[in-house]
Amino acid sequence: MSSKRGRRRKKRLPEEAVEVEISAMSSEGRGIAHVDDVTVFIDQALPGERVLFKYTRLSKKIAEGRAVEILQASDLRVEPKCQAFEMCGGCSLQHMSSAAQIELKQSMLLDQLKHNGLSAEEILPPLLGPEYGYRTKARLGVRYVHKKEKVLVGFRERNSSFITETTRCEVLHASVGEIIDELAQCIGQLEAKRSIAQIEVAVGDNQTVLVFRHLEELCEQDRKILSEFCEAHSLVCYLQAGKPDDLELLTPAQAETLYYHLPVDTAGNEIKIEFQPSDFTQVNPEINKRMVLNSIDYLDLQKSDVVLDLFSGLGNFSLAMAKHCQQITAVEGSLVMVQKARDNAALNDVTNAEFIYADLYSDETLNAPWLKQTYDKILLDPPRSGAAEILPSLKKMQASKIVYVSCHPATLARDAAVLVNDLGYKLKQAGIMNMFPHTGHVESIAVFEK
Numbered sequence: 001m002s003s004k005r006g007r008r009r010k011k012r013l014p015e016e017a018v019e020v021e022i023s024a025m026s027s028e029g030r031g032i033a034h035v036d037d038v039t040v041f042i043d044q045a046l047p048g049e050r051v052l053f054k055y056t057r058l059s060k061k062i063a064e065g066r067a068v069e070i071l072q073a074s075d076l077r078v079e080p081k082c083q084a085f086e087m088c089g090g091c092s093l094q095h096m097s098s099a100a101q102i103e104l105k106q107s108m109l110l111d112q113l114k115h116n117g118l119s120a121e122e123i124l125p126p127l128l129g130p131e132y133g134y135r136t137k138a139r140l141g142v143r144y145v146h147k148k149e150k151v152l153v154g155f156r157e158r159n160s161s162f163i164t165e166t167t168r169c170e171v172l173h174a175s176v177g178e179i180i181d182e183l184a185q186c187i188g189q190l191e192a193k194r195s196i197a198q199i200e201v202a203v204g205d206n207q208t209v210l211v212f213r214h215l216e217e218l219c220e221q222d223r224k225i226l227s228e229f230c231e232a233h234s235l236v237c238y239l240q241a242g243k244p245d246d247l248e249l250l251t252p253a254q255a256e257t258l259y260y261h262l263p264v265d266t267a268g269n270e271i272k273i274e275f276q277p278s279d280f281t282q283v284n285p286e287i288n289k290r291m292v293l294n295s296i297d298y299l300d301l302q303k304s305d306v307v308l309d310l311f312s313g314l315g316n317f318s319l320a321m322a323k324h325c326q327q328i329t330a331v332e333g334s335l336v337m338v339q340k341a342r343d344n345a346a347l348n349d350v351t352n353a354e355f356i357y358a359d360l361y362s363d364e365t366l367n368a369p370w371l372k373q374t375y376d377k378i379l380l381d382p383p384r385s386g387a388a389e390i391l392p393s394l395k396k397m398q399a400s401k402i403v404y405v406s407c408h409p410a411t412l413a414r415d416a417a418v419l420v421n422d423l424g425y426k427l428k429q430a431g432i433m434n435m436f437p438h439t440g441h442v443e444s445i446a447v448f449e450k
Helices: 098-115 180-188 220-232 285-299 318-324 335-347 363-367 391-397 409-421
Strands: 018-021 031-035 038-043 050-058 062-072 137-145 150-154 196-203 208-214 236-240 247-251 258-263 270-275 306-310 327-332 353-357 377-380 401-406 426-433 443-449
Touching: 018 031, 038 050, 098 409, 098 426, 137 180, 150 180, 180 220, 220 236, 220 247, 258 285, 258 318, 270 318, 270 335, 285 318, 285 377, 285 401, 285 426, 285 443, 306 318, 318 327, 318 335, 318 353, 327 335, 335 353, 391 409, 401 409, 409 426, 409 443
Parallel strands: 038 062, 208 236, 306 327, 306 377, 327 353, 377 401
Antiparallel strands: 018 050, 031 038, 050 062, 137 150, 137 196, 196 208, 236 247, 258 270, 401 443, 426 443
8 A cells, every 4th residue: 555645635726826905914013904705814925915925735715926027116115124034934023113003013912902891091102222233132043054055044934944035134232243154154164064053142231151962963163163163252152961950161161141121110220140051041131121110100119019920031020120029939830040130139138039930821831839828019021822711710819900911812802801891900001012023023011990
């Protein structure tokens, strides 16, 4: 019996370009058009434009495509700064003016709230920051391409597993973004060039770290090449053969721990937060600093307040808030991050913050002692999946204010409906923060009052 029997033959895509008018924009930043009652999501097309596109995926109800020619351009269209924009999946909106990107993201948030029967009493002005060179955390793909006899380093191509061929990255921190080509050439010199799978980039206030993930042992000559390259570009180099935290320092002989400074008030007082390259930190440090200060302001923290910080990570919010309140309880679902937050508290002489490990998505948490206490103010900063499981437990706490920081408007709006309809809060303020310029990612913040 043939092993091929029973396999579905992949449907061949039409080769001809199709002319359409773009009627709307998707939440990922793709143009939306309709062809024969099929909705088509088209990369690099803007509302109001007429474009020629080619299919990249086609089914009975939905299709995807890529614009190959703009027949009638939108007033929103601008020339992308990045030469690799047409192919690279790292950004999706560089062809759209900055003002239009902000308007799109604001409308995404407001539409999600409206879909859940909500509207904020006040729309906060968008929190803006640098639009290029802002990204201090990234995972770059690496691949030796035999046909081209060269190594490619960068983000993956849009809707593909291939690595984008580029010489620089405009959104990455300049210490790495401006040397993509040199980095690829360096890896191309290695005997083990086929075994370098990815590079983790982490930039702190004190240094830039590259972690080279390798699938086979590197010889001494390869180590020397990487070490000399990183020294020449003032980079800290680690090798990673196993788990994310299982790092071997290659150069310099002794490296500082990565850290960033975070303001705790408008008078210039700061705290110092240490982290490892694999730890979750916000990718845009300027937006992060202002986001933390704004959250402190929105919560109207008083010296007598007892505060709860859920999904607290390294202590990005809780350590700053601790400077303004009586006591803070910070809860995080990663035991490793809890310990690092405790270390950061000791580093900053913060004695009024308690860091607790708990799975905030598990029913087992419902009997935790910290959940039976009352709190004056609450901060929520969940992942994309939101905070639905823990919200019912907040009802008896009777906190006067809740600030919810979100990286996904749909789950924020869903959870906001619970806070308003079931827990008796008012949605006082909501707005976006441009944490990820030129991408479809929307960071937002909402303020609730009892």
